[in-house]
Amino acid sequence: MSWLDQLAEHVEELRQAGHLQQDGRSAEALPILDGVLAAVTDPTTRAYASVQRFGALINLGRVAELATAMSIASNAVRELPDPYLRGQMHAFAALGAYLQRNLDRGVTHLVQASRALAAVPESDSETAWGWHDLAMAYSYLGFHGQALTAIEQARQVGAAVGLSPELFAAPGIRLRSAVWLDHQGDTDGCLRVLRDIEAELIRYVAIGTDRMRPSSRTAYGYALARREALGEDTEADAAGWLTGGGDSVRARDLQHLGNVCLAIAAGKPERALSMLDSVPVSPEVLGAAEPARLRSICHAAAGDHAAAHAADRYAFRLTAQRIDQLRDGYLDGVAARLDAQETQRDADRYGDETLTDPLTGLPNRRQLERYVGDMLERGERAAIGVCDLIGFTAVNARHGRHCGDLVLQRIAGVLNRVMRRGDFVARFAGDEFVVLLPGAGPAQAAEVSRRITAATNAENWQILVPGTPIGLAAGWSEIGVNGRTLSAALAAAAANRSPTR
Numbered sequence: 001m002s003w004l005d006q007l008a009e010h011v012e013e014l015r016q017a018g019h020l021q022q023d024g025r026s027a028e029a030l031p032i033l034d035g036v037l038a039a040v041t042d043p044t045t046r047a048y049a050s051v052q053r054f055g056a057l058i059n060l061g062r063v064a065e066l067a068t069a070m071s072i073a074s075n076a077v078r079e080l081p082d083p084y085l086r087g088q089m090h091a092f093a094a095l096g097a098y099l100q101r102n103l104d105r106g107v108t109h110l111v112q113a114s115r116a117l118a119a120v121p122e123s124d125s126e127t128a129w130g131w132h133d134l135a136m137a138y139s140y141l142g143f144h145g146q147a148l149t150a151i152e153q154a155r156q157v158g159a160a161v162g163l164s165p166e167l168f169a170a171p172g173i174r175l176r177s178a179v180w181l182d183h184q185g186d187t188d189g190c191l192r193v194l195r196d197i198e199a200e201l202i203r204y205v206a207i208g209t210d211r212m213r214p215s216s217r218t219a220y221g222y223a224l225a226r227r228e229a230l231g232e233d234t235e236a237d238a239a240g241w242l243t244g245g246g247d248s249v250r251a252r253d254l255q256h257l258g259n260v261c262l263a264i265a266a267g268k269p270e271r272a273l274s275m276l277d278s279v280p281v282s283p284e285v286l287g288a289a290e291p292a293r294l295r296s297i298c299h300a301a302a303g304d305h306a307a308a309h310a311a312d313r314y315a316f317r318l319t320a321q322r323i324d325q326l327r328d329g330y331l332d333g334v335a336a337r338l339d340a341q342e343t344q345r346d347a348d349r350y351g352d353e354t355l356t357d358p359l360t361g362l363p364n365r366r367q368l369e370r371y372v373g374d375m376l377e378r379g380e381r382a383a384i385g386v387c388d389l390i391g392f393t394a395v396n397a398r399h400g401r402h403c404g405d406l407v408l409q410r411i412a413g414v415l416n417r418v419m420r421r422g423d424f425v426a427r428f429a430g431d432e433f434v435v436l437l438p439g440a441g442p443a444q445a446a447e448v449s450r451r452i453t454a455a456t457n458a459e460n461w462q463i464l465v466p467g468t469p470i471g472l473a474a475g476w477s478e479i480g481v482n483g484r485t486l487s488a489a490l491a492a493a494a495a496n497r498s499p500t501r
Contacts, residue, residue: 002124002125002126002161003084003124003125003126003127004018004048004125004126006044007042007044007045007048008042008044008045009036009039009040009041009042009045010036010039010040010045010049013032013035013036014032014033014036014045014048014049014052016029016032017029017032017033017036017052017056018052018129020032021052021055021056021059022129022167022213023213023214023246024059024213024214024215024245024246024247024248024251025246025247026055026056026059026060026246026247026248027060027247029052029056030053030056030057030060033049033052033053033056034053036049037049037050037053043076043079043080044080044082044085046076047073047076047077047080047082047085048085050069050072050073050076050077051073051076051077051085051088051089051092053069053072053073054066054069054070054072054073054089054092054093054096055088055092055133057069058092058095058096058099059247059248059249059250060247060248060249061099061248061249061250061282063099063100066096066099066100067100069096070092070093070096073089073092073093074089074093077089083116083117083119083120083121084116084117084120084124084126084127084130086112086113086116087112087113087114087115087116087117087119087120087127087130087134088113088117088126088129088130088133089113090109090110090112090113090116091109091110091113091117091130091133091134091136091137092133092137093105093106093109093113094106094107094109094110094113094134094137094141095133095136095137095140097109098137098140098141098284099284103141106137106141107141109137110134110137110138110141110143110146113130113134113137114134114150114460115458117130117131117134117153118458119454119455119458123157123160123161124157124161125158125161125163127157128154128155128157128158128161128163128168129154131150131151131153131154131157132150132151132154132168132170134150135147135148135149135150135151135153135154135170135173136170136172136173138150139170139172139173139176139177140176140284142180142287144173144176144177144180146460146463147173147176147177148173148174148177151168151170151173154168154170155168166204166212166216167212167213169200169204169212169213169216170216170219171197171200171201171216171219171220171223172215172216172219172250174193174196174197174223175193175194175197175219175222175223175226175286176286176287177193178190178193178194178197178223178226179226179286179287179289179290179293180287180319181193182230182293183287183289183290183293183315183316183318183319184316184319185312185316187230190230191227191230191232194223194224194226194227194230194232195227195232197220197223198220198223198224198227198234198235198236201220201223201224201236201241202235202236205236214244214245214246214251215245215246215248215250215251217241217242217243217244217245218241218242218244218245218246218250218251218254218255218258219254220236220241221238221239221240221241221242221243221245221254221255221258222242222254222257222258222261222286224236224237224238224241225238225239225242225258225259225261225262225265226258226261228261228262228264228265229260229261229262229264229265229294229297230297231265238258238261238262239262242254242255242258242259243255249282249285250282250285253281253282253285253286254285254286256275256279256281257281257285257286257290257291257294259275260272260275260276260294261294263275264294264297264298264301267301269297269298269299269301269302270298270302272294272298272301273295273298273299273302276291276294276295276298287318287319288318289314289315289316289318289319290315292311292312292314292315292318293311293312293315295307295311296308296309296311296312296315299311355367355370357426357427359405359408359409359427360408360409360412360427361412362412362415362416362425362426362427362433363424363425363426363427364426364427365426365427365428365429367426368424368426368428368434368436368486369486371424371426371436372436372479372486373486375438375480376479376480376485379480380438380439380480381439381478381479381480381481382436382437382438382439382440382478382479382480383436383437383440383441383442383444383445383448383476383477383478383479384434384435384436384437384476384477384478384479384486384489384490384493385434385435385436385437385445385448385449385474385475385476385493386428386432386433386434386474386475386476386490386493386494386497387415387432387433387434387435387452387472387473387474388431388432388433388472388473388474388497389407389408389411389431389470389471389472389473390469390470390471390472390473391468391469391470391471392404392407392408392431392470394468395407395465395468395470398465398467398468399465399468403464403465406464406465407461407464407465407470408427408431410459410464411433411456411470411472412425412427412433414452414455414456414459415433415435415452417455418448418451418452418455419435419448420437420444420448422438423435423436423437423438423448424436424438428490434490435448435452436479441478442476442478445476446476449474449476452472452474453472453474456470456471456472473497473498474497474498475492475493475494475495475496475497475498476493476496477489477490477492477493477496
């Protein structure tokens with residue numbers, strides 16, 4: 001059973017709308033979704049339809065409507081515990097923020113989408129498409145490595161429920177990576193990627209696949225046409241693959257730029273320049289530098305090398321503004337900031353600044369001692385856990401204390417997110433954290449420990465601290481039973497400490 005089958009209302013209409021969107025027919029899907037939203041009463045169904053409508057507007061390039069659509073989708077999802085819905089909404093929101101030229105908000109949504117989708121407990125087709133949409137968002141925002149990782153996750157989740165791998169071919173991800181290389185001056189690297197894209201296309205055609213998405217057709221077509229514009233012959237027919245790409249603004253712009261490339265390949269650079277001047281394209285489709293780079297190729301083909309050089313320099317300047325290494329650091333900074341915001345939301349509950357750890361926003365040792373003292377005076381009991389970071393010494397040694405601080409903030413966010421309502425989390429000392437579960441016994445402690453492990457393992461530590469794996473060693477005991485004090489309980493928990501699995 002798919003996730004969609006669990007909805008209470010309008011399942012068939014929503015399934016039809018989903019198929020239309022996957023076939024590049026968002027304009028036909030939109031009125032179906034509007035009809036569902038006009039009649040729906042179930043909150044989860046409303047949230048799903050609102051998120052899908054938001055995605056349809058993104059596909060159609062209706063930027064002026066995105067802010068309102070996102071607000072509606074966000075409000076519908078906010079009160080629901082479903083991680084798929086949150087992940088899908090944030091993936092679309094990242095694309096929407098990108099189209100609205102709001103990079104900071106877009107990166108924030110990328111982090112939130114990745115975390116939510118990683119928390120989905122079981123494989124289903126909707127989650128596979130959620131990873132696909134997140135991969136596309138990563139790609140458009142310029143995070144090419146993360147996009148490839150996300151699309152591989154989409155394939156794996158899709159394969160687990162019987163979806164064909166070519167549905168998640170996503171050649172546009174590698175296409176954007178290829179042109180990015182060319183914009184930086186690495187034309188050989190660009191051609192290598194374009195050759196790989198054509199080889200994949202030929203392999204899919206050879207097995208007689210009929211499952212390819214329309215949006216993939218135009219991406220394959222542009223990859224072929226771009227390679228021909230750079231002077232290499234292709235086996236597949238670029239013009240044929242540029243057709244039938246659906247009604248999205250991305251398909252339209254790829255078709256136009258693809259025809260520009262074919263004009264260059266046909267020895268008609270003046271016509272290609274005229275085409276570039278006649279129809280503006282969105283800078284979001286292949287990056288703002290792509291039209292400038294095509295102008296350079298046109299001028300070079302026409303023998304105007306001075307103009308070609310000037311256009312190339314302009315393309316390179318545009319690309320330099322979006323360099324991936326800077327963006328990776330920015331992504332990690334946003335993730336750490338989100339963690340800090342999560343832990344600081346409960347500041348009123350935790351008391352004044354002398355009781356709060358300034359780095360993570362969690363209660364400190366003094367606040368833990370006060371909290372436990374009050375609890376013991378009331379005669380209450382609790383499960384208490386001690387969590388130590390594995391690999392933290394290597395982080396400081398290899399990457400420096402700044403990265404160590406980011407890791408501590410990230411772990412604080414992980415712990416704060418997975419706690420039950422009423423649980424208590426504190427930074428005790430250094431890389432040691434203490435969690436307190438009032439009224440809980442061994443069974444509840446084991447479940448919280450499992451959630452901590454899953455959330456910690458879901459974090460992409462390779463991006464934050466490359467080559468330095470991060471884990472947690474946790475031990476548990478009880479406090480408030482048989483007269484056991486805080487110090488005795490912590491000692492017992494530390495003695496039971498073992499790596500979480």
